[in-house]
Amino acid sequence: MVTQATRPGLADRLTLRPASREDRLVALILVGLAIPWLVYTRMYFYLQPRHLTFDGGIFMWAFNKPDPTCGLTRTFAWMWRGDLLHAAAVYPIGPAVVLGTVLAVCWALAVLFFWRTFKLWLTRRDWRVLIVILVVTLALNWASKLIWLGM
Numbered sequence: 001m002v003t004q005a006t007r008p009g010l011a012d013r014l015t016l017r018p019a020s021r022e023d024r025l026v027a028l029i030l031v032g033l034a035i036p037w038l039v040y041t042r043m044y045f046y047l048q049p050r051h052l053t054f055d056g057g058i059f060m061w062a063f064n065k066p067d068p069t070c071g072l073t074r075t076f077a078w079m080w081r082g083d084l085l086h087a088a089a090v091y092p093i094g095p096a097v098v099l100g101t102v103l104a105v106c107w108a109l110a111v112l113f114f115w116r117t118f119k120l121w122l123t124r125r126d127w128r129v130l131i132v133i134l135v136v137t138l139a140l141n142w143a144s145k146l147i148w149l150g151m
Contacts, residue, residue: 019117027108027117034105041076068142072097093141 019027040047047053059067075094078087087095111117122130 013121015119015121016116017119019111019115023111023117024115027111030104030108031112034101034108038076038101038105041073042080044073044077045081066142066145068138070145076101091141092144093137 044053053073057067057070059065060070069091071091072094075087075091076098078084078090079095079098084095087098091097107118
């Protein structure tokens with residue numbers, strides 16, 4: 001009788017363990033970057049009419065094309081207002097990025113307060129698939145923006 005090797009399930013690959021020094025450092029850096037970003041995007045509609053926002057970027061200056069993340073700030077701002085339709089219209093994958101950012105900040109705060117973390121063990125194949133999905137999604141999102149803007 002031949003048995004087929006089975007891949008471990010999610011429960012086998014996801015563990016709760018004490019946070020290492022590196023985990024706490026990553027969490028601290030994430031909180032240090034994401035919290036100011038969330039505050040900035042929360043205040044965006046107040047700051048923008050007063051010309052206190054950063055518009056444009058090196059990519060637009062160098063190539064006269066919007067960069068792949070063009071519109072992400074406004075997506076965060078619309079999501080703060082609870083307007084999913086405007087947020088998705090500005091940057092189609094933006095609401096997923098906002099959700100991922102909020103979840104990442106929650107994880108980081110939990111690591112810093114409880115000194116425990118979840119560890120998800122991914123195989124090399126899992127990482128490749130995840131990276132390909134992310135790159136293709138970003139490329140399609142950017143292509144749709146270039147087509148929509150007629151660039």
